[in-house]
Amino acid sequence: MNNVAIVGTGQTKFSKDDGDIEKLLFESTKNCIQSVRNCESKDIEGVLVSTNNNSKYLGAILSETMGIQPKITHSIEHLCSSGTNALISGYAYISSGLADMILISGVESATNPGQVLEWDKSRGNFEHPIYWASMLTKSHKRKFQTTEEELAIVSAKNHKQAMDNPFAYSNEPRTISEVMNSKQITDDLRILDCSRSCSGSSSILLASEKIAKTISDQPIWIKGIGQKTTSASFTKNVLEEIESTRIAAKTAYEMAKIEPNDVNVAEVHDAFSVCELMAISELGITANDKSGEFVRDLFNTENRMINPRGGLIGAGHPLGATGISQTIEIATQLQGKSGKRQISNLKTGLVHNMSAAGTSSSVMVLEN
Amino acid sequence: MTFFEEQLKQGIFQISYCEKCNDTIWPPNEICPICFNKSEWKKSNNIGKIIEFSKKDSTYFGLVEIDHGIRIMGEISSTSIPKTGQSVTMNVSFDSKPNYSFIVENN
Numbered sequence: 513m514n515n516v517a518i519v520g521t522g523q524t525k526f527s528k529d530d531g532d533i534e535k536l537l538f539e540s541t542k543n544c545i546q547s548v549r550n551c552e553s554k555d556i557e558g559v560l561v562s563t564n565n566n567s568k569y570l571g572a573i574l575s576e577t578m579g580i581q582p583k584i585t586h587s588i589e590h591l592c593s594s595g596t597n598a599l600i601s602g603y604a605y606i607s608s609g610l611a612d613m614i615l616i617s618g619v620e621s622a623t624n625p626g627q628v629l630e631w632d633k634s635r636g637n638f639e640h641p642i643y644w645a646s647m648l649t650k651s652h653k654r655k656f657q658t659t660e661e662e663l664a665i666v667s668a669k670n671h672k673q674a675m676d677n678p679f680a681y682s683n684e685p686r687t688i689s690e691v692m693n694s695k696q697i698t699d700d701l702r703i704l705d706c707s708r709s710c711s712g713s714s715s716i717l718l719a720s721e722k723i724a725k726t727i728s729d730q731p732i733w734i735k736g737i738g739q740k741t742t743s744a745s746f747t748k749n750v751l752e753e754i755e756s757t758r759i760a761a762k763t764a765y766e767m768a769k770i771e772p773n774d775v776n777v778a779e780v781h782d783a784f785s786v787c788e789l790m791a792i793s794e795l796g797i798t799a800n801d802k803s804g805e806f807v808r809d810l811f812n813t814e815n816r817m818i819n820p821r822g823g824l825i826g827a828g829h830p831l832g833a834t835g836i837s838q839t840i841e842i843a844t845q846l847q848g849k850s851g852k853r854q855i856s857n858l859k860t861g862l863v864h865n866m867s868a869a870g871t872s873s874s875v876m877v878l879e880n
Numbered sequence: 881m882t883f884f885e886e887q888l889k890q891g892i893f894q895i896s897y898c899e900k901c902n903d904t905i906w907p908p909n910e911i912c913p914i915c916f917n918k919s920e921w922k923k924s925n926n927i928g929k930i931i932e933f934s935k936k937d938s939t940y941f942g943l944v945e946i947d948h949g950i951r952i953m954g955e956i957s958s959t960s961i962p963k964t965g966q967s968v969t970m971n972v973s974f975d976s977k978p979n980y981s982f983i984v985e986n987n
Contacts (some may be wrong), residue, residue: 633884633907636980638941638953646934647943647953654932654964699935745907747943747951751932 513607517724517731518878520548520717521840526681526828530621531711533565537574537619540833544615544715545578550727551613551717558584558605558614562598563832564591564626565619574617584611591626591867592783594618595714595835596874602718603734612720618833619713626831627709629868634747642697642706644746644869645784649700651751652786655800662804664691666785667704667825669811674822676852679837681710681828705785710828714836716843732843735860736768736877746869754787754870757794761864761875765796768877770860772796775877777816777845777855778862779838782823791864792818795875820845820853835865839876846880883921884908888974893924895948904948924950926970928982933962944968944982954980 522543524536545551559582561570571585584605588598595618602614620626628639635643652658668688674680686694686704694704724731738760742748749755765771772795780795782788789803797818798806810818821827821841824834842861844850859879866873887894896905896919898912905912905919912919925947933942933956940956954970956962968982 630977633978634950634952636952636954636978639977642936643934643941643953646936646941647932650934651932697936701934747953751943 514609515721516603516606516718516734517721517728518716518734518839518843519719519724519728519731520544520551521843522547522715523679523837523840524713525679526710526712526830528622528681528708528710528828530623533563533567533619533621534573536711536713537561537570537617538577540713540715541574541578541615541617544717548717548727553579556580556582556613556615557611558582558602560585560598560602560614560616561587562594562616562618562836563587563620564589564594564624565621565832566625590872591629592781592829592831593835593865593867593872593874594832595837596839596863596865596876599716599718599836599839599876600737600739600874603737606718606720612723614718615715616718616836617713617715618836620711620830620832622709622711624709624831629744632745634745641783641869642701645786646698646700647751648790649784649786652789653700655752658789658804660692661688662808663705663785664688665808665811666782666788667691669807670782670819670823670826673816673820673853674826677821677827680822680826681708701784707783707824707829710830712828712830712833714833714840716836716839730847730880732846733879734876735879736764736770738763738767738875739873741872743871744868746871749869749871754790754794754866754873756870756873757791757864757866757875760873761795764875764877770877774860775862776858776860777820777842778818778864779821779823779841780818780864781866782819782825783829785825788818788823795862795864816853816855820850820855835863835874838863838865842878846878882908885974885978888972888978891972893926893970893972894921895924895950896921904950906950924970928968928970930956930962930964930966930968932964944970946970952980954982956982956984958984
């Protein structure tokens with residue numbers, strides 16, 4: 513298998529207003545191609561578009577607009593983890609030798625059809641994600657004695673970290689007290705516990721080892737990949753667990769030949785506050801009953817190890833772009849180019865992206 | 881409209897199962913995912929227990945487990961704060977999407 517590296521990245525600012533899908537795609541792609549020296553559009557052999565938008569033939573449209581005539585192009589949809597699924601498809605094309613350079617562009621408009629999974633009949637008329645998130649939160653409180661303050665710290669931390677992310681939809685700081693007193697959505701969920709659907713686009717250029725070394729001074733290597741889908745129906749989950757994440761993480765760690773404690777920085781899928789606590793446990797970064805304490809320590813010591821760009825809660829959640837934006841953050845951190853939010857002495861980073869209440873998860877391990 | 885949905889509209893929660901595999905099929909399906917034989921249908925006993933619950937505005941809602949371990953979300957009617965493990969009876973209907981509702985027994 514060929515080694516695969518991230519060699520270019522480009523983003524647009526995320527926004528809670530509706531956006532033009534094509535314009536957003538073109539902007540992040542342009543920024544991505546311009547981030548790489550000596551890269552011409554004709555060198556790109558594959559174009560994958562990650563989105564929940566219903567537009568057709570976006571891969572070919574993006575290719576033509578950017579002057580690319582790729583061997584391979586198509587769209588990829590997998591709800592909230594469309595982005596990492598597209599990246600992993602790009603990885604597979606390169607590692608198998610079918611292509612040497614692939615562009616992966618994710619895009620979404622704030623109002624998009626990916627927010628509710630109508631197929632899931634077990635949700636009855638409680639289809640919206642706030643209902644499963646309420647179940648997960650209540651259950652986490654019950655089993656692990658998680659407090660409302662610990663949940664609020666996740667949001668306060670991620671909003672604070674997003675202030676140094678120029679692509680985040682909001683750069684407003686939120687105190688723990690503001691989160692705890694924000695609008696009540698259900699008995700177990702406040703508005704500031706929720707990530708917000710956004711418009712935005714993020715793009716990554718992947719290359720094989722032989723190309724990467726000629727066009728990038730700091731290629732970031734994809735060393736481990738794990739994916740698992742346990743079901744499509746939320747109600748098959750054990751409420752206190754995200755089994756798909758646990759399995760995907762194990763596979764990714766084995767492939768990368770690392771242990772959870774080797775992870776220096778991680779972007780995890782904090783669709784809701786409780787998801788961050790559950791994710792860091794299932795990833796083996798901390799124990800289930802210690803996740804609240806772990807995040808409190810990060811917040812108190814201003815340690816940005818988890819969700820340095822602000823996560824989904826702080827940066828916003830343009831579904832098809834989210835996994836790509838998470839990956840850009842980890843790649844940029846590993847390159848030492850994250851500006852004000854740079855964490856020092858990094859070797860290994862992790863991306864965790866999931867869909868539909870954690871019924872499907874993708875985990876990637878990156879190294880510099 | 882599927883058979884399951886048509887039956888919900890008449891107030892009946894039908895459970896699909898495979899006679900050959902002796903197993904429940906959920907979500908409802910006309911084919912067994914193990915042996916691919918045609919599934920059979922039987923009516924739920926409309927009794928369940930609360931797995932977890934929360935409240936939005938003045939309405940309780942939650943995850944309830946009915947017969948054969950099937951878990952579904954719906955409104956919970958109770959005169960006091962519900963409890964996990966509490967027994968409920970189920971009513972169902974269908975109006976563009978399924979609607980499951982539960983009443984706490986001995987309310």
